[in-house]
Each structure stands twice: as structure tokens, then as C-alpha cells.
Amino acid sequence: MPKVSLKGQEMPESPIRKLVPFSEAAKEKGLKVYHLNIGQPDIKSPVAALDAVKNNxxxxxxxxxxxxxxxxxxxxxxxxxxxxxxxxxxxxxxxxxxxxxxxxxxxxxxxxxxxxxxxxxxxxxxxxxxxxxxxxxxxxxxxxxxxxxxxxxxxxxxxxxxxxxxxxxxxxxxxxxxxxxxxxxxxxxxxxxxxxxxxxxxxxxxxxxxxxxxxxxxxxxxxxxxxxxxxxxxxxxxxxxxxxxxxxxxxxxxxxxxxxxxxxxxxxxxxxxxxxxxxxLDTPQSYFDDVIKEYKDRRDTLINGLSQIEGVKIAVPKGAFYCIAKLPIDDADRFAQWLLENFELDGETIMVAPAAGFYSSPNVGITEIRIAYVLKKEDLIRSIEILKEAIKQYNNQ
CATH class of the missing domain: 3.40.640.10 (Type I PLP-dependent aspartate aminotransferase-like (Major domain))
Structure with missing residues (x-):
């Protein structure tokens, strides 16, 4: 049987996307999944950009x-x-x-x-x-x-x-x-x-x-x-x-x-x-002013919420829209999959990106997750509530 290339074997899975099948399965069971795993903003694209395609x-x-x-x-x-x-x-x-x-x-x-x-x-x-x-x-x-x-x-x-x-x-x-x-x-x-x-x-x-x-x-x-x-x-x-x-x-x-x-x-x-x-490129500065204000509010909401969870250590981001959080758990990969397979809080759960995939050094970042604060503040607040309860239940298994 022909074999795939060594390069193909060495190509790493995406820590951002590798849990998608588990997320899809959770949704099929009727759960609502808050996506903290991927930097897909919910901010609307500039109207001028969309109109340019429609009209040209x-x-x-x-x-x-x-x-x-x-x-x-x-x-x-x-x-x-x-x-x-x-x-x-x-x-x-x-x-x-x-x-x-x-x-x-x-x-x-x-x-x-x-x-x-x-x-x-x-x-x-x-x-x-x-x-x-x-x-x-x-x-x-x-x-x-x-x-x-x-x-x-x-x-x-x-x-x-x-x-x-x-x-x-x-x-x-x-x-x-x-x-x-x-x-x-x-x-x-x-x-x-x-x-x-x-x-x-x-x-x-x-x-x-x-x-x-x-x-x-x-x-x-x-x-x-x-x-x-x-x-x-x-x-x-x-x-x-x-x-x-x-x-x-x-x-x-x-x-x-x-x-x-x-x-x-x-x-x-x-x-x-x-x-x-x-x-x-014709997007006015007011668009960015509003977007930056929104992301700063979301960042502050996330950091304030995470800092109130016992045992969580966070690095305060000064740019972009991501945060690394170190959790009081044994393994973030296992925890992230468990969140989608075996946990829910009133029919809801969260999807996070295990941070070990953002390192190339082995056995580093294994208790860390990356959170993308691209959701509206209400959803971030709810996600933090879910994370807090999930950590408690996970460690009491």
C-alpha cells in the first residue's frame, strides 16, 4: 500500500480546529456551544467592501x-x-x-x-x-x-x-x-x-x-x-x-x-x-475606533471574569483579541474534549483551543488554553460561568 509522505505525517493538527468533530457532535445533541477557540470576529465587515463586490x-x-x-x-x-x-x-x-x-x-x-x-x-x-x-x-x-x-x-x-x-x-x-x-x-x-x-x-x-x-x-x-x-x-x-x-x-x-x-x-x-x-481601504477611522472600544470592553470583561476563578492564571493582553489562561487542571487537551463530550451547564458548553499546540517545545503549555474574545460581552460572561463550573466538575471526577 502506498504511504503518505513524511511531511504529511509530521504536519501538525490545528489546536484551533481539531476539536470541530466533537463540537459538531455536541450541537447534534442539542447543546449550544460558545466558540472561544477561533479568532473569527462577529464584527460586521465594512459595507463598502461588500457593496464593491455586489456592484462590480x-x-x-x-x-x-x-x-x-x-x-x-x-x-x-x-x-x-x-x-x-x-x-x-x-x-x-x-x-x-x-x-x-x-x-x-x-x-x-x-x-x-x-x-x-x-x-x-x-x-x-x-x-x-x-x-x-x-x-x-x-x-x-x-x-x-x-x-x-x-x-x-x-x-x-x-x-x-x-x-x-x-x-x-x-x-x-x-x-x-x-x-x-x-x-x-x-x-x-x-x-x-x-x-x-x-x-x-x-x-x-x-x-x-x-x-x-x-x-x-x-x-x-x-x-x-x-x-x-x-x-x-x-x-x-x-x-x-x-x-x-x-x-x-x-x-x-x-x-x-x-x-x-x-x-x-x-x-x-x-x-x-x-x-x-x-x-x-476607504473604511473610516470611526469604524476602527468603535471596533477597538468593543474589543477592549470584551478583553476587560474576560480578564475580570477569569481572575475570579480560583487557580486560574492569566496574561493580560495589550493587543489583538486573544488571551492565554493557565487552568488548575491536569491536561488542557483532555479538558477541551471533555467540555464537548461530557459536560454541559443548562444545555450549554464552550469550545476552547488547548495552548500546547501553540508551542513547538514538548510538554509545554499543557494546562493552558487560548481564548479568543470575539464574542459579545453577554456571551463572554456566560462562557466564564460555564468554564468556572466545568473546572470544578472536571477536577471532582
Whole structure:
């Protein structure tokens, strides 16, 4: 019998989606499931983006340019310039989501067996992208006790080998919500210059910062133009996850030339979604002001509720819309499945993402979960009530 590839065997399951069959079974039994496991906002997409698709259906749904529609790239460059990121259209390649942008970045900078250093916990799919690209993830652990701040630069330096090609960060962070400071970004910039590495920054949550914090892009750092690669997406910014439109941005011409060959190999990003994404760039600031206020209220509701559950330790997020919570249980994977299979509170339960899947180090984060606070406050309050009772019953089994 033919066998699947070693790469296929090593591809990790998504901690965000692997419990979906259990969720579906719970719903078939009549339970209501509150989805805290996935960063799918319930915020409405901008009307302008949806109207652009309704009102601009072409007679022929053609390929776009492999780098994306010129009008979109030009307008996107103007958006970045308004945000003090000085790039032009030639520095941007539109991709099928931020996921493809990361694959292009890895494929353009690393070969089989090369290494990429990533502070963990990190977005779980970085593991999958690395397996697909033949790249080895080398984790440097950040700690919940420090709210998952950047580990000391000395810890990065210990891990650099001749195989190291890049450092990857997510800012603000998924799954931690940590917002890197300007000083931390500059520390990383000095490190990649000293060791001649790439610095890849996943900045898809740039708009979502709280408590007076400001996002600082790697593209703002002078002197690392040849090192810096930015990943971006419309998914979270405009609540358009299903559009699957992202981009890879860099001033490094060799990197962008290589990425363009990957872009040509997959032909082009989705045409209708680009039309919507271009229109979304006209979204007024008031939209973001309202969204950020809503997420801050949800974050505060979640943190206040979790802090009242005995034995729960939380890292307070300063950006994005995720939180890591350490629970007084033995195993978060087992607990998350039990929540869907064997527990309910008045016909309701919750679905969470076990945080071990957001690490690449073994046996780390096994009692932690990631919570996405993308539900309205009433649902978050109810979810916290369910979690509190569930922990009690689980530990009394």
C-alpha cells in the first residue's frame, strides 16, 4: 500500500480546529456551544467592501496580476504611507491570506533544513508552514509570568547556528495578545543585523492595541531594509476572514523577486476578494475606533471574569483579541474534549483551543488554553460561568 509522505505525517493538527468533530457532535445533541477557540470576529465587515463586490461583478472573472491588482497594491501602499510605513507598490505582493504570505516568505528565504527562531507560544500554523517549507522551528520560550514579553536577546543568541536564517514574531501576538515595545523591536533589529538574518513580522493585528499602547512596525526601523519582511492581511482588520487576502511586504528586491516566482506558480490571488479589499481601504477611522472600544470592553470583561476563578492564571493582553489562561487542571487537551463530550451547564458548553499546540517545545503549555474574545460581552460572561463550573466538575471526577 502506498504511504503518505513524511511531511504529511509530521504536519501538525490545528489546536484551533481539531476539536470541530466533537463540537459538531455536541450541537447534534442539542447543546449550544460558545466558540472561544477561533479568532473569527462577529464584527460586521465594512459595507463598502461588500457593496464593491455586489456592484462590480465583471462579465469575465479573470486572473489578476500574479502580484495582485495594480490598483489595489497602489492604494495599499498609500494606506501604509499614512501609517508612517514608507513602501511603494513594488514592495508589495498580494497573497491568498496571510498564510500564503508566510509560505512565500519562508520559501524565499530558507532551504530544507534551515532554522527559524520564534518566540513561543506562537500562532499554531507557524508549525504547519514550517513543515510544509522544510524548515525547522527553534523556539525561544516566553513566560506567562512576564505576560509573554520578548525573551532576553541573550536567549536568542544561544540558539543561532549556521542554519539560522530568520526570526519570526507576531505583533501584537496571537495567541498571547502581547504588544512588542519599540525598544524590543529595535533589539531584534540589532540582532538580525549583527547575525545577518531576516526579521519576519506578522502584523495582521496592528490596529488592535489597548491601554495607550501603540504598534511599532519593523518597517519603521531604519537600517534593516534588507532584513525586514512584513506579513499582513485583511482578515482581522476588516473582519473579512473569508476573503483570504493578505500580502508580503519588503524592500529587499531579491526576496521580492523570489516571492514573485512563488506568486506566479500559484497564478493569482482571488479577484473578487481583491475588489472587496481595495474598497475596504476607504473604511473610516470611526469604524476602527468603535471596533477597538468593543474589543477592549470584551478583553476587560474576560480578564475580570477569569481572575475570579480560583487557580486560574492569566496574561493580560495589550493587543489583538486573544488571551492565554493557565487552568488548575491536569491536561488542557483532555479538558477541551471533555467540555464537548461530557459536560454541559443548562444545555450549554464552550469550545476552547488547548495552548500546547501553540508551542513547538514538548510538554509545554499543557494546562493552558487560548481564548479568543470575539464574542459579545453577554456571551463572554456566560462562557466564564460555564468554564468556572466545568473546572470544578472536571477536577471532582
Amino acid at each position: 461583478i465583471p462579465e469575465i472573472l479573470e486572473y489578476s496580476h500574479s502580484a495582485g491588482m495594480e490598483s489595489y497594491r497602489k492604494k495599499l501602499a498609500e494606506y501604509y504611507q499614512k501609517n508612517d510605513i514608507e513602501v511603494d507598490m513594488a514592495d508589495i505582493i498580494i497573497t491568498t491570506g496571510g498564510s500564503e504570505a508566510l509560505l512565500f516568505a519562508m520559501g524565499s528565504t530558507m532551504d530544507n533544513g534551515d532554522e527559524i527562531i520564534i518566540p513561543e507560544p506562537f500562532y499554531a500554523n507557524y508549525n504547519g508552514f514550517s513543515v510544509a517549507s522544510g524548515v525547522k522551528v527553534v523556539p525561544v520560550i516566553s513566560k506567562i509570568e512576564d505576560d509573554f514579553a520578548l525573551p532576553p536577546i541573550s536567549e536568542f543568541e544561544k540558539l543561532i547556528t549556521p542554519k539560522t536564517k530568520a526570526i519570526l514574531i507576531c505583533n501584537p501576538g496571537n495567541p498571547t495578545g502581547y504588544l512588542y515595545t519599540e525598544e524590543e523591536i529595535h533589539q531584534l533589529a540589532e540582532l538580525v543585523k549583527e547575525h545577518d538574518l531576516f526579521l519576519i513580522a506578522d502584523e495582521v493585528y496592528r490596529e488592535f492595541t489597548y491601554d495607550g499602547g501603540e504598534h511599532y512596525s519593523i518597517m519603521n526601523v531604519s537600517g534593516i531594509e534588507e532584513h525586514a519582511i512584513m506579513i499582513d492581511s485583511v482578515s482581522k482588520r476588516y473582519s473579512m476572514c473569508g476573503a483570504r487576502i493578505g500580502c508580503v511586504v519588503s524592500k529587499n528586491k531579491a526576496v521580492m523577486s523570489a516571492a514573485m516566482k512563488f506568486a506566479q506558480a500559484r497564478l493569482s490571488p482571488p479577484t473578487l476578494a481583491q475588489i472587496a479589499s481595495e474598497a475596504a
